[in-house]
Amino acid sequence: MPDKLSEQLERILNNRRERHTLRKLKINNLVDFSSNDYLGLAHSKELNQTIQSHSLNGLGSTGSRLLSGHSQESVELEQFLAKFHKAPDALLFNSGFDANYGVFSCLPQPGDAIFYDELIHASVHAGMRASQSKIIKPFIHNNIDSLLVLINNYKNIHSGNIFIAVESLYSMDGCWSNLKEIVELVEKFENAFLIIDEVIPNSY
Numbered sequence: 001m002p003d004k005l006s007e008q009l010e011r012i013l014n015n016r017r018e019r020h021t022l023r024k025l026k027i028n029n030l031v032d033f034s035s036n037d038y039l040g041l042a043h044s045k046e047l048n049q050t051i052q053s054h055s056l057n058g059l060g061s062t063g064s065r066l067l068s069g070h071s072q073e074s075v076e077l078e079q080f081l082a083k084f085h086k087a088p089d090a091l092l093f094n095s096g097f098d099a100n101y102g103v104f105s106c107l108p109q110p111g112d113a114i115f116y117d118e119l120i121h122a123s124v125h126a127g128m129r130a131s132q133s134k135i136i137k138p139f140i141h142n143n144i145d146s147l148l149v150l151i152n153n154y155k156n157i158h159s160g161n162i163f164i165a166v167e168s169l170y171s172m173d174g175c176w177s178n179l180k181e182i183v184e185l186v187e188k189f190e191n192a193f194l195i196i197d198e199v200i201p202n203s204y
């Protein structure tokens with residue numbers, strides 16, 4: 001006799017089946033037009049050999065960096081990345097999803113606002129849902145006027161920080177952001193911060 005939870009889950013799965021939205025994992029060897037391995041490094045023999053020729057500090061982190069997983073290699077990689085991107089500092093995450101979840105769930109404080117482009121990636125939505133900010137609103141894709149209305153409405157009532165979430169290249173739709181206009185707008189406001197989910201290094 002299936003328990004209540006199993007029945008509920010089966011109903012949800014059936015619903016997905018009917019809507020053709022049930023996903024399945026599959027292994028394929030097709031030409032790659034969709035992965036994140038833009039530079040083909042995942043299968044680079046040269047990179048693989050280089051990694052193997054270095055004596056690594058173990059085969060896993062052994063735990064979170066706060067406990068046992070911190071290492072000199074991580075520090076050096078972060079320093080390299082910061083220098084490469086001419087940034088004051090860098091922080092490594094396990095994946096893009098983790099980075100967006102970490103940033104959006106931690107940075108905005110109660111009373112702050114998050115305004116996001118309506119095409120923003122699902123991982124940003126996950127981070128925003130976990131955020132302490134309760135003022136979370138979309139603006140029309142790439143539409144400066146739509147963003148400006150949100151900023152002005154917020155500023156009329158509140159004085160907190162405003163975080164604006166965009167992608168450089170919207171990965172699910174394949175369209176570019178009008179980043180220059182957005183930067184020019186955001187720079188006009190105090191306490192407004194632009195967070196760019198950049199999937200391809202130096203692509204803009």
Ligand SMILES: Cc1ncc(COP(=O)(O)O)c(C=O)c1O
Pocket residue numbers: 036095096097098100121123167170171172197199
């Ligand atoms: C724009 C964007 N942000 C975040 C992610 C999540 O990155 P990851 O697959 O490394 O978790 C993706 C994944 O494709 C993405 O396209």
